[in-house]
Each structure stands twice: as C-alpha cells, then as structure tokens.
Amino acid sequence: MSLQSVIDHYIRKSERSDFEIDQVRKELEAKQLKEEDIRYIVRKVDDHVQEAALNRLPKKINLPVIGEKFKKGLGTILILFGVGATLLSFCGTIDTGDTYYIYYGPIIAGLSLKIRVLSPRQRRANRHARQMLRSEKERIH
Numbered sequence: 001m002s003l004q005s006v007i008d009h010y011i012r013k014s015e016r017s018d019f020e021i022d023q024v025r026k027e028l029e030a031k032q033l034k035e036e037d038i039r040y041i042v043r044k045v046d047d048h049v050q051e052a053a054l055n056r057l058p059k060k061i062n063l064p065v066i067g068e069k070f071k072k073g074l075g076t077i078l079i080l081f082g083v084g085a086t087l088l089s090f091c092g093t094i095d096t097g098d099t100y101y102i103y104y105g106p107i108i109a110g111l112s113l114k115i116r117v118l119s120p121r122q123r124r125a126n127r128h129a130r131q132m133l134r135s136e137k138e139r140i141h
Helices: 003-014 021-030 035-056 068-091 104-118 120-140
Strands: none
Touching: 003 021, 003 035, 021 035, 068 104
C-alpha cells in the first residue's frame, strides 16, 4: 500500500464526525509502519483537517486581534501621553529651547483607536467574530 493511498484513506476518514487525529497514529503504529512514515502521514492528514476547518469559516471575517477594552485603554493612554508631553514641552519641563512641540501623533492615534472601537460597524463585526469563534469551538468539542 503506497503512502499516498494511506493518506487518502485517512483524509476520507477525517470527514466523518467521529474522527480523532490520534486514531491515525495508533492505527499506523498497529500496522507497524516506520516512524518517519507515520509522522509524514499524520502531518499530511492534519494539514488537510486544518485546511478544511479554515475553509468552513466565512471568507471575510473581521477577527478582533486585540480586545475592545484593551484598545479603548490603549487609546486613552496614547491621548494622555500626547497631551502630557505637549504640556511638558510647553511648560519647559522637556527642554526644547525656545520652541515647544505639539505631540499630535499619539493624540490622533489614540483618538482613532477609540473611535474605531466605538463605531457601530466595528462593534457588529466584533460581535459576529465572537459568535463565529464560539460556534466553531462548540462544533469542534
């Protein structure tokens, strides 16, 4: 039996709902295949299972990379840093000579983070992403 036919067999088997990836290794060890062949077959079957799981997800999903509360907090910190540094520059605490700087970069970045988190569109996208992740986790377990 060739490796490819064994891989195809387990890929077909992986499409059943009662499939467990550990079964592949156990069955192959029972057939007394070489360890390198077992590793290769398990890797190929696992790659297929993961790709199939990714393909079941909607193509356009806006997964929240960082939590909403963290983004709000980071936005506030950036705004406070920009305003604080501007005031320190204006008061002369930060020595800038006869000029003072307006630190608008952190202020604008903080505002954009807060606005993006608070926008209704982003909130809907985050809620949808959380529901999709929750349903995918329930389906897997």
